[in-house]
Amino acid sequence: MDFVAQQLLTGLSIGSILLLIALGLAIIYGTMGVINLAHGEFVMLGAYAAWALQSFAGIGLLPSLPLIFIIVAAFGWGIERLVIRHLYRRPLDTILATWGIGVMLQQIVRLLAGGELRYVQLPPSLSRPVTIFGQEIASFRVFIFFGVAALFALTWLLINRTSQGMRLRAVVQDPAIASCFGINADRVYAVTFAYGAGLAGLAGALVAPLKSVSPEMGTTYVVDAFMVVVVGGVQSLFGAVVSAALLGEASGVLGFLSNDTVAKAAVLLAVVVLIRFRPQGLFAARGRA
Amino acid sequence: MGFSRRGLLKGVLAAGSAGAAGFPQIWIKDASxxxxxxxxxxxxxxxxxxxxxxxxxxxxxxxxxxxxxxxxxxxxxxxxxxxxxxxxxxxxxxxxxxxxxxxxxxxxxxxxxxxxxxxxxxxxxxxxxxxxxxxxxxxxxxxxxxxxxxxxxxxVPNQQQDEFIPYLIKNFGKKFFLIGSNYIYPKEENNYCKKLLEKYGGEVVNEEYVPLGHSEFSSVINKIRNSQPNVIFSTVVGDSVVALHRQYRAAGFDPEKMPMASLTTSENEIAAMGGDAAAGHFTSAPYFMxxxxxxxxxxxxxxxxxxxxxxxxxxxxxxxxxxxxxxxxxxxxxxxxxxxxxxxxxxxxxxxxxxxxxxxxxxxxxxxxxxxPKIARAKSDGQFEILVEAKEWLKPVPYAAYPGQVCTAKGLQS
Missing domain, CATH: 3.40.50.2300 (Response regulator)
Structure with missing residues (x-):
């Protein structure tokens, strides 16, 4: 029983971090179809924003979260206006362009902030472990879990229950018809991209106290994010949740039963096998893509 | 630049062909x-x-x-x-x-x-x-x-571990949890560590390797919780060191009772992980700031x-x-x-x-x-406190874990 509870919690914690990283990509890739290889760098920018606000402005991690969201979202908006907008009908060029943006962001951050690993402090109120189901777990991990749940609920409501979300769904289904109904597709894309980038920024800020902050940190996260979105099924927000939970539990249990090296390889192998037989992912979107 | 490189390339090619013909010395001796x-x-x-x-x-x-x-x-x-x-x-x-x-x-x-x-x-x-x-x-x-x-x-391993392992056993206990990044350095250090543990009556409760650049230590932390070791002997390198220390602290482990003992955590890594995550953990090295x-x-x-x-x-x-x-x-x-x-x-x-x-x-x-060799404990201000200093310098023994093999002026003797 102890073992089950422990593994369940660990898996949920790993899964919530995966979902946090992937949520922004699920919006940008899932709904807009833009393969954004600079996603990892948006995560990295969020982490650096947290570091800069903390060490230069003295703002702690929790109060700075809204600011970080706005900063990275604004940055994403700029990228969309300058580059992505011109490439909507050219997916291959988008891959190359976003990859290039990612490389540039890494080097710009390296030049501005230096190559050293940076340090974001754990909020003091969340630095002690808590006991859940008889298992001790870091309270910051619990905080991330609920933070992700809240962000996911918010995102779902935005897309499914607001007029802005309805416009987005209309544009995704058919931009031309949506335009005929007076929806400014251009603007919808820009806002959506900015929102996705802002989510990635929040993810970076939230993982920073548990992991390390460096210009190259994004390269591992972008792989995780794509893995979650592809396994879950593009265009399916709930698919991303299920796939993050599955991948988290699998890494947690395999890591515990054998070790993290084996777990990583086994999980990637399972993903390869899955997309071989089910290329649309676990939850394929119904309707026209 | 281009020209000299081309000349160089020709020289190397000539050396290669001469080597094939059986006259390698002419080309690669210092004289050339x-x-x-x-x-x-x-x-x-x-x-x-x-x-x-x-x-x-x-x-x-x-x-x-x-x-x-x-x-x-x-x-x-x-x-x-x-x-x-x-x-x-x-x-x-x-x-x-x-x-x-x-x-x-x-x-x-x-x-x-x-x-x-x-x-x-x-x-x-x-x-x-x-x-x-x-x-x-x-x-x-x-x-x-x-x-x-x-x-x-x-x-080399003997210069970091010979004093360190007995010190850790004496002060914290004999159950060691070995964790390292998955490549040659941690494996060789752990080979030597296991020899010393055997010699001083210590035991290995787990030996674990994580991929280079790994940053999710939940499973490792569960294993530590379940196996209740006295010392975490860490040869994790790079960004992973930072993630491991941060998550170790967030999990609420107390370095006073169960410290991490590292061969790779220096002032540089501590600056990256923050003094609060580093404080109380041990490092063995010949130099501290x-x-x-x-x-x-x-x-x-x-x-x-x-x-x-x-x-x-x-x-x-x-x-x-x-x-x-x-x-x-x-x-x-x-x-x-x-x-x-x-x-x-x-x-x-x-x-x-x-x-x-x-x-x-x-x-x-x-x-x-x-x-x-010196043994030091990290403090929250990002510096170390040196606890043990060797009374005399220690000879390097690069083959300490391999009895019968000795590096000599004439090359490796076994």
Missing amino acids: VAYAATGDIKVGVLFSLTGTTAIIEESLNKATIMAIEEINAAGGVNGRKITPIIEDPASDPATFAEKARKLVVGDKCVSVFGSYTSASRKAVLPVFERQNNLYWYPTLYEGRECSKNVIYTGA VHKSPENERFVAAYKKRWGQDKVTHFVSEACYFQAYLFKQAVEKLGDKDLTPNAIRDATMGQEMMAPQGRVRIEPENLHTWLW
Whole structure:
């Protein structure tokens, strides 16, 4: 029983971090179809924003979260206006362009902030472990879990229950018809991209106290994010949740039963096998893509 | 540049074909590479300034450059200045080999200072052995190497662990949890650790390796919780060190009762993880920034003045610094004689000097260095508190984990 509870919690914690990283990509890739290889760098920018606000402005991690969201979202908006907008009908060029943006962001951050690993402090109120189901777990991990749940609920409501979300769904289904109904597709894309980038920024800020902050940190996260979105099924927000939970539990249990090296390889192998037989992912979107 | 490279390429091709014909010596003996007898002394500096390990190698480059600048400012060596030729191998072993070849064959450097990772050292080793040049390697490493073409100024396993393991058993208990990154260095260190544990009655409750760059330690933390060890013996490297310490602290483990004992956590890593995550954990190394000696005070002050007040010195940058001075002493000893890598190597054997950590000496038998092991505990201000200092320097034994194998002046004897 102890073992089950422990593994369940660990898996949920790993899964919530995966979902946090992937949520922004699920919006940008899932709904807009833009393969954004600079996603990892948006995560990295969020982490650096947290570091800069903390060490230069003295703002702690929790109060700075809204600011970080706005900063990275604004940055994403700029990228969309300058580059992505011109490439909507050219997916291959988008891959190359976003990859290039990612490389540039890494080097710009390296030049501005230096190559050293940076340090974001754990909020003091969340630095002690808590006991859940008889298992001790870091309270910051619990905080991330609920933070992700809240962000996911918010995102779902935005897309499914607001007029802005309805416009987005209309544009995704058919931009031309949506335009005929007076929806400014251009603007919808820009806002959506900015929102996705802002989510990635929040993810970076939230993982920073548990992991390390460096210009190259994004390269591992972008792989995780794509893995979650592809396994879950593009265009399916709930698919991303299920796939993050599955991948988290699998890494947690395999890591515990054998070790993290084996777990990583086994999980990637399972993903390869899955997309071989089910290329649309676990939850394929119904309707026209 | 292009022209000389092409010439070089032809030379190498000629050497290759001559080698195939059975006359390798004619081409690769020192005689074919004429080192400048007058003018500046050219040395290579080969640390990554970009890529994943640039984070630490940048500081190694800085310490080396500073030592060379100091030597030149004080009049150089035998009236000649040392000219460093700096190359950036970009954290990539293949680029290391290519840049090493350029420094040795193209620039005719008499020595090269470089490398942080074992992978990069292994990659350049064939270049230095074939060209019979000399590589100065400042990093602590796993031992089990015996080359006439490398001077090793960092610690080998016996110099970090011989005192450390018994100390940990005595103060915390005998149950050890071994965790390392998944590559040669942690595996060799753990091999030696297990030998020592056997000798002192300790036991291994788990031995675990995580992928390089790994940052999710939930499963490891569960295993630690379940196996209740007394000491976590860590040879995790790079960004992973930071993630491990942060998550260890967030999980609520108390370093007073169950500390991590590391061979790789220096002032540099502590700055990256924050003092609160590092406080209370142990490191064994020959040098710490807080070490009290006139040489070290001078070194730290000069380093901060040259590179910035917020910079730290650590056990690898210290070795970078003193090995440049050992090079100078060896060249001085040669006087007017021909300055070849071979002659420098022979003159380096047995050289001694007062380094920031204490008096160091190059062991003539195996070209490793006699060092001063120390055990220290990290504090929340980002510095260490030295708890144990060796009373005498310790001989380097690169094959300590392999009884029957000894590195000698004639090569490996087994």
